[in-house]
Amino acid sequence: MESASPDLFTARLESAASRVEAMLEKILSQEARDGEIVRPDRVLSAMRYGVLNGGKRLRPFLVIETARLLDAPPEPALRIAAALECIHCYSLIHDDLPAMDDDDLRRGQPTVHIAFDEATAILAGDALLTLAFDVISSEDTALPAQLRLRLVNALSRAAGVGGMVGGQALDLMAEQDRPGEAAIVQLQAMKTGALLRYACAAGAIAAGSDDLTVAHMTRFGEIIGLAFQLADDLLDVTSDAATLGKATGKDAGRGKGTLVSLQGADAARQRLASLVAEAEDVLSPFGERAETLKRAASFIASRNR
Amino acid sequence: MESASPDLFTARLESAASRVEAMLEKILSQEARDGEIVRPDRVLSAMRYGVLNGGKRLRPFLVIETARLLDAPPEPALRIAAALECIHCYSLIHDDLPAMDDDDLRRGQPTVHIAFDEATAILAGDALLTLAFDVISSEDTALPAQLRLRLVNALSRAAGVGGMVGGQALDLMAEQDRPGEAAIVQLQAMKTGALLRYACAAGAIAAGSDDLTVAHMTRFGEIIGLAFQLADDLLDVTSDAATLGKATGKDAGRGKGTLVSLQGADAARQRLASLVAEAEDVLSPFGERAETLKRAASFIASRNR
Numbered sequence: 001m002e003s004a005s006p007d008l009f010t011a012r013l014e015s016a017a018s019r020v021e022a023m024l025e026k027i028l029s030q031e032a033r034d035g036e037i038v039r040p041d042r043v044l045s046a047m048r049y050g051v052l053n054g055g056k057r058l059r060p061f062l063v064i065e066t067a068r069l070l071d072a073p074p075e076p077a078l079r080i081a082a083a084l085e086c087i088h089c090y091s092l093i094h095d096d097l098p099a100m101d102d103d104d105l106r107r108g109q110p111t112v113h114i115a116f117d118e119a120t121a122i123l124a125g126d127a128l129l130t131l132a133f134d135v136i137s138s139e140d141t142a143l144p145a146q147l148r149l150r151l152v153n154a155l156s157r158a159a160g161v162g163g164m165v166g167g168q169a170l171d172l173m174a175e176q177d178r179p180g181e182a183a184i185v186q187l188q189a190m191k192t193g194a195l196l197r198y199a200c201a202a203g204a205i206a207a208g209s210d211d212l213t214v215a216h217m218t219r220f221g222e223i224i225g226l227a228f229q230l231a232d233d234l235l236d237v238t239s240d241a242a243t244l245g246k247a248t249g250k251d252a253g254r255g256k257g258t259l260v261s262l263q264g265a266d267a268a269r270q271r272l273a274s275l276v277a278e279a280e281d282v283l284s285p286f287g288e289r290a291e292t293l294k295r296a297a298s299f300i301a302s303r304n305r
Numbered sequence: 306m307e308s309a310s311p312d313l314f315t316a317r318l319e320s321a322a323s324r325v326e327a328m329l330e331k332i333l334s335q336e337a338r339d340g341e342i343v344r345p346d347r348v349l350s351a352m353r354y355g356v357l358n359g360g361k362r363l364r365p366f367l368v369i370e371t372a373r374l375l376d377a378p379p380e381p382a383l384r385i386a387a388a389l390e391c392i393h394c395y396s397l398i399h400d401d402l403p404a405m406d407d408d409d410l411r412r413g414q415p416t417v418h419i420a421f422d423e424a425t426a427i428l429a430g431d432a433l434l435t436l437a438f439d440v441i442s443s444e445d446t447a448l449p450a451q452l453r454l455r456l457v458n459a460l461s462r463a464a465g466v467g468g469m470v471g472g473q474a475l476d477l478m479a480e481q482d483r484p485g486e487a488a489i490v491q492l493q494a495m496k497t498g499a500l501l502r503y504a505c506a507a508g509a510i511a512a513g514s515d516d517l518t519v520a521h522m523t524r525f526g527e528i529i530g531l532a533f534q535l536a537d538d539l540l541d542v543t544s545d546a547a548t549l550g551k552a553t554g555k556d557a558g559r560g561k562g563t564l565v566s567l568q569g570a571d572a573a574r575q576r577l578a579s580l581v582a583e584a585e586d587v588l589s590p591f592g593e594r595a596e597t598l599k600r601a602a603s604f605i606a607s608r609n610r
Binding site: 090127148 | 341342344348352402424431435449458460467478
């Protein structure tokens with residue numbers, strides 16, 4: 001029987017991050033694959049800079065742990081995790097652009113368009129988005145064709161106009177639209193929620209789980225997503241730039257409503273605690289085996305950057 | 306037995322364009338699909354503006370005609386054709402951005418970032434790229450999973466860092482790098498050649514053709530790509546903005562080398578004629594059935610915009 005002390009959880013998080021890092025290193029190598037001609041230096045360097053930056057790898061961790069919970073083969077899960085991280089990192093690169101959020105810093109380092117240039121940042125993002133579909137659909141992701149296809153399709157919907165990209169579009173208009181609570185929840189469910197839901201669903205899909213199990217893990221991802229966003233909004237009002245590695249107070253400064261600004265920090269903290277309890281509840285059918293994922297929920301709710 | 310007079314060719318080109326237009330209209334509808342939440346108005350409008358603009362639909366035409374030649378089912382081929390057009394249009398939207406080629410006009414109309422705004426143009430491009438993989442991987446593309454997966458994977462490699470995006474990255478550096486003839490050919494094989502090769506390969510893959518046939522059609526696409534680029538470079542020095550619907554003389558103005566500037570227009574025209582002959586030769590094993598595709602080669606070489 002396995003237990004999950006905070007130390008074991010941290011060890012698992014770090015182990016997942018280092019395995020994902022190695023896989024990202026592999027898929028972002030200089031070597032052209034079948035069907036490619038060359039991978040030009042500058043744009044490949046920008047892709048690597050935007051990805052191989054010591055991120056927490058939270059989404060990959062969720063893929064890997066849900067896959068483990070449901071007995072999916074670990075190597076394909078790792079590839080899916082790396083592909084998802086490519087999508088996440090492309091979205092950060094594009095979101096940071098001057099025409100979007102105009103951020104010069106990310107995790108305390110110059111953003112890709114500062115370290116390189118704007119055109120290269122746009123192309124590096126485009127290429128990372130494209131690469132994610134290459135990695136999942138590849139023969140090297142040793143899963144039945146039907147499962148790989150389902151993983152590709154679910155990812156495209158999570159990341160596209162009806163998911164992450166649509167959420168970013170709504171977010172850009174939030175300054176002038178001043179959305180109410182329901183609209184903010186929808187925006188966040190798209191902008192940050194969609195990839196977190198996918199992360200948890202992907203492990204189940206890779207395991208060949210039935211639709212009910214996939215829906216169950218998607219629900220877990222949904223709760224995690226709500227908690228993640230609420231914690232983020234709280235950090236924006238309570239943390240400082242040095243801890244966070246990026247500017248704080250930006251949402252308020254731009255007049256963007258968040259649940260924290262609408263309801264206050266105390267109500268947000270209470271809601272966060274109840275989301276963690278709900279996430280743990282969703283996992284209860286899996287018993288002890290789900291300890292690490294349960295810990296992930298409280299980790300996400302209590303993170304300080 | 307079918308013949309292919311210029312009129313029949315034109316009729317086929319126009320018929321393909323109108324069927325693709327209808328499919329694009331369908332996949333770019335307001336309605337959210339399974340796994341999507343909502344498709345926000347502004348970014349969806351920008352996607353539609355960037356795609357539903359009466360383009361020639363050359364790449365879709367090549368998918369549809371190679372599929373027909375090899376007896377692939379027409380409806381899936383049409384979906385693949387529409388997906389490929391989404392990729393082509395996303396690349397135009399991003400290439401036109403101020404940080405890239407900085408073009409205000411495309412086909413005589415304001416480019417997407419002019420008609421909307423820069424952030425929306427970036428997101429519309431991202432969403433179109435993502436949508437292409439959704440469309441091909443979807444159950445609605447009624448092909449065996451293995452074929453859809455192969456189509457996704459080949460497209461991701463054609464469009465990514467080792468293909469189209471990498472070619473654009475090389476092109477942006479061409480002003481300072483001043484590439485020689487071999488490097489220009491490689492750049493063009495990536496920037497414009499990769500999607501044209503894919504267009505012709507995709508019809509064969511959708512037909513479940515063997516590797517040799519896929520390679521054969523890829524070779525046809527490669528020759529078409531070379532002819533297309535050479536015709537484009539000739540137009541840049543010989544046409545005017547009113548005919549072309551975009552600025553001319555830009556390559557020379559920016560100091561970018563092309564094969565035309567290196568070898569002269571006469572040599573380029575001779576090379577173009579020999580490429581058309583070569584394309585026709587590659588198709589000769591298919592006899593009369595390939596007449597439309599043969600005509601496509603000379604159409605591409607002699608187009609005036």
